[in-house]
Amino acid sequence: MHQPEEIIKDRYRILHPLGTGGIATTYAAQNLDTGQDVAIKALSLRRLKDWKSLELFEREGKVLSQLNHPAIPNYLDYFQLDTDDDRRFYIVQEIVPGKSLQDWVESGWHPTELEVREIGEQLLEILVYLHQINPPVIHRDIKPPNIIRQSDGKILLIDFGAVKDTYRHTMTSGSTVVGTYGYMAPEQFRGQAEPATDLYGLGATLLFLLTHKTPADFPETRLKIDFRSSVNISPELADWLENLLEPLVENRLTSAAEALAVLKAQKAMPKAKKQIIAPRATNHHHLAGSRVSIKITPGKLEVKIPFLGWKLPSLSLILIVAILNISFFPVILFAANQSPTLLVLLFFVLLLEIKLLGDFLLNQFGRVTLEFRETKFYLKWNFLGIQREIQGNIHDISSVQVFPTLFSIQGYPIITCALQMRFKTYRFGSGLTQTEREWIAMEIAAFLGKPHLIKR
Numbered sequence: 001m002h003q004p005e006e007i008i009k010d011r012y013r014i015l016h017p018l019g020t021g022g023i024a025t026t027y028a029a030q031n032l033d034t035g036q037d038v039a040i041k042a043l044s045l046r047r048l049k050d051w052k053s054l055e056l057f058e059r060e061g062k063v064l065s066q067l068n069h070p071a072i073p074n075y076l077d078y079f080q081l082d083t084d085d086d087r088r089f090y091i092v093q094e095i096v097p098g099k100s101l102q103d104w105v106e107s108g109w110h111p112t113e114l115e116v117r118e119i120g121e122q123l124l125e126i127l128v129y130l131h132q133i134n135p136p137v138i139h140r141d142i143k144p145p146n147i148i149r150q151s152d153g154k155i156l157l158i159d160f161g162a163v164k165d166t167y168r169h170t171m172t173s174g175s176t177v178v179g180t181y182g183y184m185a186p187e188q189f190r191g192q193a194e195p196a197t198d199l200y201g202l203g204a205t206l207l208f209l210l211t212h213k214t215p216a217d218f219p220e221t222r223l224k225i226d227f228r229s230s231v232n233i234s235p236e237l238a239d240w241l242e243n244l245l246e247p248l249v250e251n252r253l254t255s256a257a258e259a260l261a262v263l264k265a266q267k268a269m270p271k272a273k274k275q276i277i278a279p280r281a282t283n284h285h286h287l288a289g290s291r292v293s294i295k296i297t298p299g300k301l302e303v304k305i306p307f308l309g310w311k312l313p314s315l316s317l318i319l320i321v322a323i324l325n326i327s328f329f330p331v332i333l334f335a336a337n338q339s340p341t342l343l344v345l346l347f348f349v350l351l352l353e354i355k356l357l358g359d360f361l362l363n364q365f366g367r368v369t370l371e372f373r374e375t376k377f378y379l380k381w382n383f384l385g386i387q388r389e390i391q392g393n394i395h396d397i398s399s400v401q402v403f404p405t406l407f408s409i410q411g412y413p414i415i416t417c418a419l420q421m422r423f424k425t426y427r428f429g430s431g432l433t434q435t436e437r438e439w440i441a442m443e444i445a446a447f448l449g450k451p452h453l454i455k456r
Contacts, residue, residue, distance in 0.1 A: 001042055001088065002027060009079060012040060012092070019145075023053040028095060038076060039095040045087040054089070060160045061091045063137055071126045071156045096158075098150035101209060105144065111209050113233050115153070120206055120263055122155035123147065127202070127256035131195040131449045134395055138193050142201030143183040144208055182216030186223055186247045195449050196252045199259055203244030207231075215245075223247035236266045250299060255449030261442075287439045292432070294443050301447045303440060305368040305429060307383075368428050372447060377419070379426055396421050400445040400452040402437045417441050 006014045008029070015028040015037075024043045031038055043057045064075035077092035099107075101119075111119070123142070130137040139146075139160060148156040185200035187193065204215040210231050218225045225245050228238060240262060246252045253259045286293070295302045371378040372394060380389045399420045417429040417437050429437050438454055445452030 001025060001044055007032070008040070008090070009081065012038065014040075023048070024057065029092075037095045039073070039093045041091040041093070043089045045089070046085065057089055057091070061089075063160055064091065064093065066133075067130075067137070069126060069129050071122065071154070073156060073158060093158075096148055096150070096156055098148040098154075098156065101144035101147045101149055101205065104149055105209065105212055110212075113210075113237060116206050116209050116233075117237065117263060117267060118153065119147075119149070119155055119209065120202065121260060121267075123157065123202055123205075124256045124260040124263065126155075126157050127195075127198050128260060128449070128451075131198070131256055132451055134398065136195055136395070136449070138195060139198050139201070140188065140193050141180055141183070142198050142205055143180050144205055147205065182214050185249065187249050194249065195255055196249050199244045199252055199256065200246075202259075203241050207241060207245070234266075240266065254296075254447050257449055257451070258446035261446060287436060290433075290436050290439075292436055292440065294440070296447065299374055301370075301372045301444065303368075303370040303444065305432065307367055370428070370444070372444070379419070379428065381428070390426060392421070392426075394448060397448060397450055398422060399450055400441045400448070402434075402441050402452075402454045419444075 002008065002014045002025075004014055004016055008014065011032055012029045013032055015030060018026040018028050018039060020026075024041050026039055026041045029038050029040045030036070041057075041060075043054065045054070048054060061075075061078040064072075065078065067075065073096050074094040075091075076094060078090065079092075080087060080089045082088075127139075130139065137160075139157065141159060142157075146157065146159040148158060150156070183201045183204040185193075185197045187197060204225075207213075207215055207218075207225070207227055210233065211227070213230065215225055218227050218230065220226060224247050227241070227245075231238060233241075240259075243251075243253055244259065253262065291306050293304045295304075367382045369378075369380045369382075375394055376391060377394050377397070378389065378391045381387065397419050401418045401420050402415065403418065404415050414430050415434065415437065416427040417432075417440055419426040429440060432440070441452045441454070444450075
């Protein structure tokens with residue numbers, strides 16, 4: 001569409017083509033106003049074969065405008081231009097130095113296992129960022145040409161032309177197959193994608209770096225790539241890669257956060273054989289000395305916190321509150337004789353105290369059950385027949401946290417786990433030890449692909 005030295009929008013001077021994809025051409029250009037070198041992706045309406053291509057292009061521009069990560073080139077501009085016989089659409093991004101992993105391999109580069117691990121870690125950190133956005137951003141085209149490696153080893157992710165950016169698109173099937181053969185997870189052939197879909201593309205990319213072979217060239221057993229005999233790497237890394245390349249999405253690691261945690265654990269303990277827990281097969285996770293149980297089955301995580309016994313500090317607080325409430329009744333009776341308005345006010349204060357005490361009893365002594373199924377979560381408390389249950393949407397959870405409340409018992413802060421939403425916080429587990437709370441928060445965050453924070 002454009003030639004070198006051509007000026008677009010009175011601002012961008014075309015330098016040379018960078019590459020041509022399925023629906024668009026990307027050019028290196030210079031912003032004449034600022035002198036900045038940029039990458040311009042151009043799409044011609046006249047050359048389109050279907051409207052889906054334009055939808056993907058516009059979606060890419062929308063998603064890029066919302067991203068802010070040091071390993072994703074900055075979005076700069078989006079515009080369209082009309083000619084006598086065409087309408088053209090443009091996305092302008094920061095251009096970054098470096099070569100794609102595809103170019104590195106074609107130039108003869110053979111990365112070591114340590115280098116492959118470092119690339120995997122950097123890419124997973126990018127995916128953790130993308131997948132924790134509400135709604136999750138799924139790249140859907142993780143492959144060597146879309147990953148830039150700079151001379152210092154820094155990794156950047158480019159080309160969001162296949163991205164899915166809405167919760168509806170993310171979690172349900174569609175009619176368009178987007179991706180690259182060999183790097184596409186099997187569910188993409190059905191028009192489906194979820195965060196674990198990007199993990200498959202990551203695994204296929206790292207396999208290409210290790211072998212210089214396209215994943216599609218490997219033999220398969222029941223759709224599963226058979227690569228063990230073609231690589232010379234540690235068994236731990238091979239196990240991890242094999243998990244990423246599981247053809248059934250329910251058998252892969254559940255999230256980029258969990259995949260990253262496993263990879264870093266291997267790096268920290270290179271001599272220890274760390275078993276990867278198949279997170280979506282039926283598994284019971286245990287913490288030594290804890291009565292809390294965590295069970296993960298296909299598409300579901302369940303946490304059960306039993307009655308943990310009576311604790312003296314908590315009982316003393318209950319006694320104090322009970323005495324205060326009993327002593328409150330004469331005040332209410334006196335207020336009834338003085339002022340109806342004061343009576344109503346004191347009555348509401350008493351109800352608030354009773355509610356706070358009930359919530360405390362449920363959190364401190366009640367049996368707690370958490371369930372995360374598909375798109376919903378359920379949080380239930382039960383204590384001496386007192387029950388409370390809430391439910392909500394998983395995509396509304398921004399993080400899983402462990403932190404002190406505003407209240408304390410005899411000078412000791414009450415520390416709880418919490419599902420942090422945008423406008424609400426659901427607390428649980430105040431009767432647990434700090435180790436148990438941190439363990440539960442980490443397991444839930446890993447399963448959901450959400451960040452977890454620990455504050456003391």
